[in-house]
Amino acid sequence: MLIAGRYAWTAITLIFSILMLTFLYLSSKRIYVPQIREHPGVRAIVEAIGRAVEMGRPISYSPGIASIYSTKYAADTAAGLTILNYTARETAKTGAKLIVGIAPPTVLPIAEDIVRTAYLMEGRPEDYIEEETVQFYSPNQWGFATSYVGMMHREHVAANFLFGEHAAEAMVIAESGATVGAMQVAGSTNVYQLPFFLVACDYTLIGEDEFAAAAYLSPDPVQKGIIFGQDLTKIICAIMIVIGALLTTAGIDLLSRILSM
Amino acid sequence: MSVIQLLNRNYKQVIYLCLFVAIAIPLMKPMGLPVPIDQTTRDVYNRIDALQPGDVAVMGSNIGAAIYAEVYPQYVAILEHLFRKEGVKVILVDHGTEGPIFAEKALNEIKAYDRKTYGVDFVHLGYIAGGEAAISGLCRDLHELLEVDYAGHSLEDLPMMDDINDANDFTIVLDFTASADSQFWLNQAYAPYGTEVAFGLVAVKVPDAFAYYTAGQIFGIIESLKGAAQYEVLIGRPGIAVKGMDAQSLAHLLYIVLILLCNVVYFHGRGKR
Amino acid sequence: MAGIWRTAASAVLFVVALTMLVDFAWEDPALQGVATDLNNWAVVIGAFALGLGAYSLIVRHGRIISKKQTMWPYSIVLLLTMFAFIVTGLITGSVTSSEYGWIYSTIIQPLSSTLYGMNAFFIASASYRAFKARSWEALVLLVAAIFIMLKNAPIGYAINPILPAIGGKIWDVAGSTGMRAILIGIGIGTLALGLRVIIGQEKTPLGGAD
Amino acid sequence: MTGVDMLAVLISTTLILMMYTILYRENPAFRLGEHIMVGSTVGHAVVLAVFQVRDLAWKKVQSGLATGDIGGIAYVIPMILGILLYFQFSRKYRHISRISLALMLGVGIALSIRGLLFVNVIGQIKGACKPLTSIENVVYMVGVVCVLLYFVYERRASKVAGPLPKIGRYLLMLTMGSYFANSIMGRVSIVIGTLNNLLTVPAFYLIPVALLIVIADALTRRRKAAEP
Numbered sequence: 001m002l003i004a005g006r007y008a009w010t011a012i013t014l015i016f017s018i019l020m021l022t023f024l025y026l027s028s029k030r031i032y033v034p035q036i037r038e039h040p041g042v043r044a045i046v047e048a049i050g051r052a053v054e055m056g057r058p059i060s061y062s063p064g065i066a067s068i069y070s071t072k073y074a075a076d077t078a079a080g081l082t083i084l085n086y087t088a089r090e091t092a093k094t095g096a097k098l099i100v101g102i103a104p105p106t107v108l109p110i111a112e113d114i115v116r117t118a119y120l121m122e123g124r125p126e127d128y129i130e131e132e133t134v135q136f137y138s139p140n141q142w143g144f145a146t147s148y149v150g151m152m153h154r155e156h157v158a159a160n161f162l163f164g165e166h167a168a169e170a171m172v173i174a175e176s177g178a179t180v181g182a183m184q185v186a187g188s189t190n191v192y193q194l195p196f197f198l199v200a201c202d203y204t205l206i207g208e209d210e211f212a213a214a215a216y217l218s219p220d221p222v223q224k225g226i227i228f229g230q231d232l233t234k235i236i237c238a239i240m241i242v243i244g245a246l247l248t249t250a251g252i253d254l255l256s257r258i259l260s261m
Numbered sequence: 262m263s264v265i266q267l268l269n270r271n272y273k274q275v276i277y278l279c280l281f282v283a284i285a286i287p288l289m290k291p292m293g294l295p296v297p298i299d300q301t302t303r304d305v306y307n308r309i310d311a312l313q314p315g316d317v318a319v320m321g322s323n324i325g326a327a328i329y330a331e332v333y334p335q336y337v338a339i340l341e342h343l344f345r346k347e348g349v350k351v352i353l354v355d356h357g358t359e360g361p362i363f364a365e366k367a368l369n370e371i372k373a374y375d376r377k378t379y380g381v382d383f384v385h386l387g388y389i390a391g392g393e394a395a396i397s398g399l400c401r402d403l404h405e406l407l408e409v410d411y412a413g414h415s416l417e418d419l420p421m422m423d424d425i426n427d428a429n430d431f432t433i434v435l436d437f438t439a440s441a442d443s444q445f446w447l448n449q450a451y452a453p454y455g456t457e458v459a460f461g462l463v464a465v466k467v468p469d470a471f472a473y474y475t476a477g478q479i480f481g482i483i484e485s486l487k488g489a490a491q492y493e494v495l496i497g498r499p500g501i502a503v504k505g506m507d508a509q510s511l512a513h514l515l516y517i518v519l520i521l522l523c524n525v526v527y528f529h530g531r532g533k534r
Numbered sequence: 535m536a537g538i539w540r541t542a543a544s545a546v547l548f549v550v551a552l553t554m555l556v557d558f559a560w561e562d563p564a565l566q567g568v569a570t571d572l573n574n575w576a577v578v579i580g581a582f583a584l585g586l587g588a589y590s591l592i593v594r595h596g597r598i599i600s601k602k603q604t605m606w607p608y609s610i611v612l613l614l615t616m617f618a619f620i621v622t623g624l625i626t627g628s629v630t631s632s633e634y635g636w637i638y639s640t641i642i643q644p645l646s647s648t649l650y651g652m653n654a655f656f657i658a659s660a661s662y663r664a665f666k667a668r669s670w671e672a673l674v675l676l677v678a679a680i681f682i683m684l685k686n687a688p689i690g691y692a693i694n695p696i697l698p699a700i701g702g703k704i705w706d707v708a709g710s711t712g713m714r715a716i717l718i719g720i721g722i723g724t725l726a727l728g729l730r731v732i733i734g735q736e737k738t739p740l741g742g743a744d
Numbered sequence: 745m746t747g748v749d750m751l752a753v754l755i756s757t758t759l760i761l762m763m764y765t766i767l768y769r770e771n772p773a774f775r776l777g778e779h780i781m782v783g784s785t786v787g788h789a790v791v792l793a794v795f796q797v798r799d800l801a802w803k804k805v806q807s808g809l810a811t812g813d814i815g816g817i818a819y820v821i822p823m824i825l826g827i828l829l830y831f832q833f834s835r836k837y838r839h840i841s842r843i844s845l846a847l848m849l850g851v852g853i854a855l856s857i858r859g860l861l862f863v864n865v866i867g868q869i870k871g872a873c874k875p876l877t878s879i880e881n882v883v884y885m886v887g888v889v890c891v892l893l894y895f896v897y898e899r900r901a902s903k904v905a906g907p908l909p910k911i912g913r914y915l916l917m918l919t920m921g922s923y924f925a926n927s928i929m930g931r932v933s934i935v936i937g938t939l940n941n942l943l944t945v946p947a948f949y950l951i952p953v954a955l956l957i958v959i960a961d962a963l964t965r966r967r968k969a970a971e972p
Binding site: 273274277280281284285328329331387389390393408409444445447448449451452463464465468472473475476478485486501504508509512 | 767768788789792793796799800803804807851852855856858859860862863867868870871872919922923926927928929930932933934935936937938939940943
């Protein structure tokens, strides 16, 4: 029989799981594909690319230093690569020069493939230069930062994108971007890195913003279903908090008693 | 090349030197600024002070060389306070690969082996791999998971371990860590068994833990070197942490001045354009 | 052949995760015994996993040395240091032996603490060049950060106790609003990703799609 | 101070100064220090792996065989699965390591879902349900709801939410401010720990030596750059 003190846990886990799996299923079968709002972060990416085209200076992009298989940051790297796909298509369309800096060896082939197909799909395969457009620097955090910063200064980039997982080296990169005068857009789920991105870059996507932007930009309907499933559970939590607060104000701690069952 | 141009071009090295000096001077000549005590530190002190003989205090540790400066001073101060409490049993367990080294270092620093008897008053279980599974295994059924302590003594030979089987027998758990590991004790000791948990954390982890503190899920937080200094003051044993606080103050002033300078230059420039 | 292993792995993942989840809610001694065994087995596999880093380093740096790729002398130093620690640890029989403690505090401790603290310097130079209040949001962040810094360092209290008091108030609001929502978000995000991995929709953690 | 202690101080101080050279520029000394660090920390992990497998599994199998206790002998299974983990490095036999990964992941995911749903979701919701009797509590309740709505991305839902997500993002800035301030306090504390060792007597004398090397290097590089 059910263990006392964990009824609420069981109920909430079941309800949330059913909601998430239902909308995952509905979106994968294209029965219901939720609409994700255009995130201000996406608008900042478009604006940064436009600025680079106007000034005729290149764009630098880093999809993060975490390997594609690291269990902790796999989702971050995947979002970083989805946004890379969109950025590569936009730069191909507008004719701007894109330079992608790579640290993890496992991400290199995937990134090259993404950018090559993006240029092909926009009908400008000749703009993709092997070893040039996507450059592998070093799997080591500081080796990568030094080479990436050197590239930014040499190329005098006008826009710089930092997505996926970045750690302490991001400070050095973001600072160099500011000194070069590039418009910088960053995204991270690493809460300890976010404050510095928020003040050093022009726009920063906070935590799940990165996944929402990736879902908005990606054609895959399942990503939208996953986001919507989580939206509903967050709305339920918000409603519970409002009801709980109102009830306790009236002196009835019904909700917190239910939640402690 | 005039000096101003040289300084401006190498502004980074100039700033690094300023930070180095801002920290080095107070370390050599402490200013002795008063250290205000936070309520989160006082709550841990009061709870430990209220421990009765026979209570069991578990000290979890994920201390490694990287976070040593922030968390190790807390670990030693609290271990010292626990050893002053008559009859309180202490269990040291490590869920970080470098934990055992700092546990033994702390035990020797407070002369634990001379003050109390190993196996009766305190035990060091050593490192257990597996992250959250290690903590959950410890809390579910300690003797099923572990047969020996860190030095290889069988748990049967340690009398104190006979009546300690799972998290219900832990009176309080104090976890000293930098990463998400502190969450493991909340998930595997507090949630299922309601064990009282408190954290000794690196500064950058404290904002997360503060939300648990205000929700009453943990009974206290020792906040980085600052918390260690406050605890050293509370137990009347000022050490490296108190000395470090003066360096902390000067360094913080430098950061604030740099940020203000940066924005003054920025807004001045924007004003002109 | 590989297909069978992959389906077997997905089945193991599904059954193990479900057993451990049901064990949290349903009181059953037999189930509890199985869950405890699975838990302790995971700890043992975790112990083996500690050696994976060494295996991949030996393979990668061994290749760098054999092919004399750039910086190959550094790879020799890396492997020599690794074996020195392994041999010392195994011979002395414990991580807390005096010899092991000596090489640990002489090599790992200075290197790790210096590198981990290095960011303090990079943040200082960035404070002067990059931390601009470009937007209202950045301004709110910087003002909040400065007040909390004055709460964190005793100098704030020494200048004027009102400064740490304001810092404390901002800290309380930040802790009880933004932080609380982030924690709820992490809880929900973990459930979402966990479910997708359990039902096999998300393949990356299990070693990618190949 | 015995010879061995002097040697320890000499080595550790040299390593500290080698790492600080990154503040000047990326250079061979820093790279050497980094490679030593990676090698030593991974070597340490291997030592622990061996002791862990001995204490947590091999001893149980031995005592199981001696007493005939099936539970003990069963620990052979995780040991085999642990060895199979190493097949993930071979291109051809990678799939063999999947089952060990699956068991570890299955336990890991279940434990985190068990804990986080209880502590982060239910615990924090209970923590947020405070009586709206003081201004703080009203601000806290409305604030949490605003930040939660900021993380809602569906088009219609966020339109209905109106200005609340925008307020949520500003409240998030306060939280990011506390991370900003605490990151600085944490990193400075670590530098304090390192400098505390560096500024003690025997180590202190190596600082001028390091400075001379850096200045000499800077001068030679400037002269080389000046030549046409």
